[in-house]
Amino acid sequence: MSMKDFNFRLLEFWSDFRREKAGLIGLGILLFSVLVVLLEPVFLPYKDVNGNWRNISYWEDNSDSAPPAWTNIFTTKKSATTRQFDKPAVTEEEDASYGPVKMYSFPYKYGYDLPPLDLIIRARASGMALMLLELERPDGLIVNLGEMYRDGLEDDDIRFAIDTESKANVFDFAREYASAEAISTSDAQNIKPSYILFSKTGTDMLSARDALKGEYFLHIKVPAFLLEDENNTLDDVRLVVTGRVSGILGTDTSKRDIYSGVVAGLKWALFIGIITSVISVLIGVLYGIISAYFGGFVDTAMSFVFEVFVSIPVLPVLIVMSAIFKPSIWIIIASLIVFSWVGPVKTVRSMALQIKEETYIEAANALGATKWRIIFKHMAPLLLPYSFANMALSVPGTIVFEASLSLLGLGDPTIITWGQILHDAQVSGATLNGLWWWIVPPGLLIALMGATFAFLGFAMDKILHPKLRTR
Amino acid sequence: MYKWYALKRILRGLFMFALLMFIMSLLFNQVNERTQRTQIFEQVKIESMRLKDVKAEQLEAWRSNRLDQLTKLYKLDRPLMERVLFRAINSLTFNFGNSTVIKSSRGDQDVLTIIMEALPRTLILFSTAAVVQLFIGIWLGLKKAQKPGGRLDKSTSFVTMIVFGMPAWWLAMMLILLFVYVFKLFPSGGLNSVPTPEGIMFLLDRIWHMVLPLTTLILLGFWGLSFVIRNIVLGVLQEDFIMSARARGIPESRVLFGHTMRTAAPPLVTIALLNLLGSISGAIIFEGIFSWPGLGNLYWVAVQQNDIPVLMGDLAITVGLYQAGLVLLDLIYGFLDPRIKVGGKA
Numbered sequence: 001m002s003m004k005d006f007n008f009r010l011l012e013f014w015s016d017f018r019r020e021k022a023g024l025i026g027l028g029i030l031l032f033s034v035l036v037v038l039l040e041p042v043f044l045p046y047k048d049v050n051g052n053w054r055n056i057s058y059w060e061d062n063s064d065s066a067p068p069a070w071t072n073i074f075t076t077k078k079s080a081t082t083r084q085f086d087k088p089a090v091t092e093e094e095d096a097s098y099g100p101v102k103m104y105s106f107p108y109k110y111g112y113d114l115p116p117l118d119l120i121i122r123a124r125a126s127g128m129a130l131m132l133l134e135l136e137r138p139d140g141l142i143v144n145l146g147e148m149y150r151d152g153l154e155d156d157d158i159r160f161a162i163d164t165e166s167k168a169n170v171f172d173f174a175r176e177y178a179s180a181e182a183i184s185t186s187d188a189q190n191i192k193p194s195y196i197l198f199s200k201t202g203t204d205m206l207s208a209r210d211a212l213k214g215e216y217f218l219h220i221k222v223p224a225f226l227l228e229d230e231n232n233t234l235d236d237v238r239l240v241v242t243g244r245v246s247g248i249l250g251t252d253t254s255k256r257d258i259y260s261g262v263v264a265g266l267k268w269a270l271f272i273g274i275i276t277s278v279i280s281v282l283i284g285v286l287y288g289i290i291s292a293y294f295g296g297f298v299d300t301a302m303s304f305v306f307e308v309f310v311s312i313p314v315l316p317v318l319i320v321m322s323a324i325f326k327p328s329i330w331i332i333i334a335s336l337i338v339f340s341w342v343g344p345v346k347t348v349r350s351m352a353l354q355i356k357e358e359t360y361i362e363a364a365n366a367l368g369a370t371k372w373r374i375i376f377k378h379m380a381p382l383l384l385p386y387s388f389a390n391m392a393l394s395v396p397g398t399i400v401f402e403a404s405l406s407l408l409g410l411g412d413p414t415i416i417t418w419g420q421i422l423h424d425a426q427v428s429g430a431t432l433n434g435l436w437w438w439i440v441p442p443g444l445l446i447a448l449m450g451a452t453f454a455f456l457g458f459a460m461d462k463i464l465h466p467k468l469r470t471r
Numbered sequence: 472m473y474k475w476y477a478l479k480r481i482l483r484g485l486f487m488f489a490l491l492m493f494i495m496s497l498l499f500n501q502v503n504e505r506t507q508r509t510q511i512f513e514q515v516k517i518e519s520m521r522l523k524d525v526k527a528e529q530l531e532a533w534r535s536n537r538l539d540q541l542t543k544l545y546k547l548d549r550p551l552m553e554r555v556l557f558r559a560i561n562s563l564t565f566n567f568g569n570s571t572v573i574k575s576s577r578g579d580q581d582v583l584t585i586i587m588e589a590l591p592r593t594l595i596l597f598s599t600a601a602v603v604q605l606f607i608g609i610w611l612g613l614k615k616a617q618k619p620g621g622r623l624d625k626s627t628s629f630v631t632m633i634v635f636g637m638p639a640w641w642l643a644m645m646l647i648l649l650f651v652y653v654f655k656l657f658p659s660g661g662l663n664s665v666p667t668p669e670g671i672m673f674l675l676d677r678i679w680h681m682v683l684p685l686t687t688l689i690l691l692g693f694w695g696l697s698f699v700i701r702n703i704v705l706g707v708l709q710e711d712f713i714m715s716a717r718a719r720g721i722p723e724s725r726v727l728f729g730h731t732m733r734t735a736a737p738p739l740v741t742i743a744l745l746n747l748l749g750s751i752s753g754a755i756i757f758e759g760i761f762s763w764p765g766l767g768n769l770y771w772v773a774v775q776q777n778d779i780p781v782l783m784g785d786l787a788i789t790v791g792l793y794q795a796g797l798v799l800l801d802l803i804y805g806f807l808d809p810r811i812k813v814g815g816k817a
Contacts, residue, residue: 308487311487316790317790321498324499324502396636408774422641426760431647431652431659434652439645443638443641447637447641451633453636454636
């Protein structure tokens with residue numbers, strides 16, 4: 001079959017395929033998924049999710065079990081969302097106690113009913129770091145949040161969480177306004193700083209928590225003399241507002257951003273699904289052709305091997321193998337191929353038996369073509385199109401197999417797959433605690449990928465099959 | 472003769488089972504032997520603790536003696552092939568030994584007892600689901616085939632493709648979320664409530680616990696089945712003898728059930744049963760979601776507890792069941808298709 005022939009058949013196929021609505025939907029979703037995989041960094045809010053999925057400290061600034069941010073639309077009391085600020089306004093100021101200071105300011109517009117859970121200041125510093133933290137409220141009050149002092153740093157990350165480190169300062173602030181009775185029943189250890197900082201002042205401010213909406217400024221003041229010393233550097237000053245709701249798909253109990261995990265899992269689902277089915281179907285088709293063409297003893301032996309593989313229940317064997325050998329993702333893919341090449345063999349073999357008797361095969365034989373030339377040049381091109389539908393239809397099963405292994409906790413821990421996300425959800429009892437944003441998206445995507453390839457496969461099957469029958 | 476055909480098929484199934492057991496025994500030989508050695512060591516330790524009034528040297532001698540004895544008993548001192556064969560024969564005779572962690576409800580550590588306790592629970596769940604699926608699948612498949620390209624056919628085919636790659640265990644999680652967390656209608660899992668009620672209430676309680684697992688299996692199961700049945704029936708409906716039957720004025724229901732279904736029966740039964748077999752092997756995970764203590768849940772527990780003997784026994788029984796299913800399938804096929812019995816080619 002020459003290139004021209006191939007192009008012609010491809011065009012012919014495309015003109016048929018265009019009329020299959022479901023097939024086009026499938027193709028559309030597949031192309032979009034490939035696009036997402038190629039442009040993954042654009043879609044990822046947490047760029048370093050690959051490799052950091054199981055790194056607890058990478059996620060420590062998030063809140064745990066936070067619902068998606070858009071759930072605010074359906075609630076009467078709006079919750080603050082998780083946000084990150086990394087571009088402070090830098091000015092030179094004069095401070096009463098510090099003298100000349102360099103001031104980093106983060107404006108934060110607060111328009112929610114329920115305050116964030118924490119404010120976290122992060123920076124990268126060398127040498128000595130000393131900073132005074134203040135929060136300027138819309139009502140003009142300035143709250144001293146305390147000082148951060150670290151020494152002996154070598155380009156280290158520094159972190160200051162007001163929820164744990166500003167309790168005393170915030171309690172002092174509340175003491176000025178709240179009633180003596182409320183203060184006497186409370187102490188600095190059992191208050192929640194962010195609740196007080198984002199509420200109106202008043203005698204009942206410890207219990208009422210009326211949200212004070214408006215624009216807040218977080219000021220970070222660093223003494224100017226400190227930065228004049230070349231040994232001391234301070235870069236990359238950031239503010240993280242830890243909200244009660246977070247991102248597109250919320251967070252899990254380990255504070256991980258589920259949306260990032262789901263996007264990062266897409267490439268693995270596609271990769272595992274496609275590579276496994278393409279290779280295994282190709283093997284199966286060749287196996288069927290060779291078995292049929294050679295016939296005799298070869299056919300008997302190959303049919304026997306085929307029968308052995310058919311009588312193996314794949315998933316249980318895979319589970320036991322993974323449990324014992326703890327394989328990497330490559331070994332898992334390899335064993336998936338070993339067990340799933342049998343799919344097309346039976347059909348291909350019976351079709352190849354018919355083609356073998358055609359006159360043009362006889363003619364090729366008479367012209368002195370070798371066996372392998374006949375198999376690859378005359379039989380395989382005829383039978384391969386049939387296998388395309390088969391490939392597409394075996395992708396969903398493969399994705400589900402990998403997800404099932406991961407669900408049992410037998411996946412490769414160095415990558416992120418949807419099955420592993422669901423495993424963590426299952427282990428943490430997400431179903432019984434109503435963390436739907438943790439369970440629905442990964443499973444829905446597994447199902448969506450399955451549907452995509454089913455659309456493609458059924459459409460191709462419809463187009464390619466009758467043609468083969470007429471030959 | 473059908474009985475020779477049946478005998479041949481059963482023998483081939485047994486041979487295949489034996490072969491698979493041998494392969495498994497070879498594949499997992501190392502880990503099996505490691506577990507066995509640990510178990511022997513534990514046993515000797517426990518036995519030596521029971522001994523009283525013995526001197527240290529005597530104890531040491533007794534220990535090494537006993538260790539040797541047990542090693543010989545389990546043939547751990549023999550060459551590799553003999554060990555593999557010995558283990559394969561053990562699996563074939565369902566002699567799986569003792570578990571390391573898992574216990575049966577009576578506290579038994581015999582692997583076979585543990586598995587036999589789980590087996591009926593799996594069978595009742597899956598056979599009930601299979602029967603319901605078959606009925607819905609056949610009914611829907613016939614409906615679809617009667618008006619191919621119609622609204623019902625198109626919409627149900629669309630749903631079939633949507634659920635094509637949906638894992639049963641995920642649907643199970645969703646149903647738990649919906650019916651246990653939101654509506655609080657059903658229990659989240661298990662076999663019976665605690666404390667277990669008696670009499671008629673026991674039965675009702677069991678059914679109450681089975682609703683969600685059954686719904687999951689049925690909701691996903693019948694779509695693919697009805698799609699395949701549609702294709703087979705559609706092929707038969709286009710045959711000439713159907714047209715002639717209709718021309719003779721035979722009522723449509725008899726054309727459908729008498730003529731069409733009889734002709735379509737052999738491939739239909741094959742595909743339907745294959746479908747079910749496939750779903751059972753795939754739905755193994757799903758028992759764990761409902762903590763339904765069957766064979767599938769046993770995999771979960773065994774994997775988590777790293778209980779190798781139970782894992783091996785469970786695998787052997789699953790392979791055996793799968794094999795039995797395949798044999799049964801061929802037997803029914805042979806029964807329905809007379810060409811098979813006389814040795815002709817289908």
